[in-house]
Amino acid sequence: xxxxxxxxxxxxxxLGERATINCKSSQSVLYNSNNKNxxxxxxxxxxxxxKLLIYWASTRESGVPDRFSGSGSGTDFxxxxxxxxxxxxxxxxxxxxxxxxxxxxxxxxxxK
Amino acid sequence: QVQMAQSGTEVKxxxxxxxxxxxxxxxxxxxxxxHWVRQAPGQGLEWMGWINPTSGGTNYAQKFQGRVTMTxxxxxxxxxxxxxxxxxxxxxxxxxxxxxxxxESSPLDYWGRGTLVTVSA
Numbered sequence: 001x002x003x004x005x006x007x008x009x010x011x012x013x014x015l016g017e018r019a020t021i022n023c024k025s026s027q028s029v030l031y032n033s034n035n036k037n038x039x040x041x042x043x044x045x046x047x048x049x050x051k052l053l054i055y056w057a058s059t060r061e062s063g064v065p066d067r068f069s070g071s072g073s074g075t076d077f078x079x080x081x082x083x084x085x086x087x088x089x090x091x092x093x094x095x096x097x098x099x100x101x102x103x104x105x106x107x108x109x110x111x112k
Numbered sequence: 113q114v115q116m117a118q119s120g121t122e123v124k125x126x127x128x129x130x131x132x133x134x135x136x137x138x139x140x141x142x143x144x145x146x147h148w149v150r151q152a153p154g155q156g157l158e159w160m161g162w163i164n165p166t167s168g169g170t171n172y173a174q175k176f177q178g179r180v181t182m183t184x185x186x187x188x189x190x191x192x193x194x195x196x197x198x199x200x201x202x203x204x205x206x207x208x209x210x211x212x213x214x215x216e217s218s219p220l221d222y223w224g225r226g227t228l229v230t231v232s233a
Contacts, residue, residue, distance in 0.1 A: 001174075040219040042157075049207055049223035050149075050157065061221070093157055097217045100173060101147070101159040 002026050002096050006104035012112040019081040021107045023094035028074045031098065038098035041070055041079045044106075045090045053092075054079065086111065114138040116208050116224035123230045124198050131194040132227045134208030141189035142166045145211040147220055148182065148193045150204040160206075162216070163191055171216065198231045205229075 003026040013019040029038045037057035042050035052061045054070035057077055067082045081088055089111060094104040115137040122130050134146065148160040161172035163182040170182045176195070184191045191208060206227045209220035 038217055044157075049209075049226055050220075051223075052212075052219055052221050055212070055219035095157070095219075097219060099217075100171065103157040103159065106156045 002029065002099055002102050004094055004096055004102050004104040006092075006094060006107050008107060009105065010108040010110065012110045013081075013084045014112045015086065016083050017112075019084050019088070019109055021079045021092050021094075021109070023072075023077040023079070023104050025075045025077075025096055029096045029098035030074050037073055037077070038096055039070075039072070039077050040095045040097065041068075042093045042095065043088075043090045044093065050093065081109075084109075084111070114210065114222045116210060116222055118206075118208060118224040118227045121228045121230070123232065126199055126231055126233055128198050128231075129194060129196040130198060130229050131192055132206050132208075132229070133190055133192050134224055135188065135190045136210065137189070139210070141184075142186055144214055145216065145218065146182075146184070146191045147209045147211060149207045149209060149220075151207070151226075152201070152204040155204075158204075160193070162211070165191065195229075198229075200231050203229065203231045 005024045007022045039057040041054040044050045058070045069080050071078050091106045091108050093106050117135045119133040142165045145162045147162045150158050163170050165184050181194045208224045210222040211218035212221040
C-alpha cells in the first residue's frame with residue numbers, strides 16, 4: 001500500500017493568514033499515461049463526513065472557495081488556504097487513488 | 113440532488129455481524145462505484161473497499177479480506193456493507209461514498225452521513 005504522510009499534525013493560523021499543509025506519498029501517484037496526479041484533499045468538520053475539496057492534486061471541486069488551492073506532483077503535495085476564515089477550522093486529509101486508496105493521518109487546523 | 117442515505121446506529125456484541133445500508137438518490141446508481149470508509153473515534157479515515165454497482169464486482173482492503181462483504185441491490189439503488197466477527201476495535205463510524213467517475217481510481221464526491229457501529233460486550 002502507498003503510505004501517505006501529512007505535516008504538520010496540527011496547525012494554528014491567524015484569521016486572514018495563509019495556511020499550508022503538506023502531504024507526501026511513499027511512491028509516485030503520477031500516472032504517466034495521462035499526466036495526472038491521483039491525489040485528493042478532503043475537509044472534515046466535527047460530526048460531519050469528509051467533503052471533497054481538491055482532486056487531481058489541483059482541481060478545485062465545484063463550490064469550493066478559491067482561497068483553497070492544491071499543488072505538487074509525484075510524491076509531494078500541498079494544500080494552501082490563502083486567507084484563513086473561521087469556517088475553515090477542520091481536519092484536512094490527503095488521499096491517493098493511484099492504487100487502493102489510502103489516506104494521510106490528517107492535519108488539524110485551528111485559529112491562532 | 114445527490115444524496116447517500118445510510119442506515120442507523122448499531123450496537124453489537126463481539127463476534128457478531130453488522131450490515132450497513134447506503135441508499136443512493138439523485139443519480140444513476142449503476143453509473144458510479146461506491147466505496148466504504150470507516151473512522152474510529154477520534155481517529156483518521158480508513159478505506160475498506162469498493163463495489164461496482166453494475167457488475168457487483170468488489171475490491172476489499174487486505175485488512176478486511178475474509179471478514180467483509182459488499183453487495184448491492186440495483187432495484188432499490190442500495191449498497192450494503194457486512195462486517196463479520198466484530199471486535200471492539202471495529203467500533204467506528206462507517207461511511208459510504210460515491211465515486212466521481214465510473215472507474216476504480218476516482219475521487220469520492222458525495223458521502224453519506226455515516227453509521228455508528230459500537231461493538232461492546
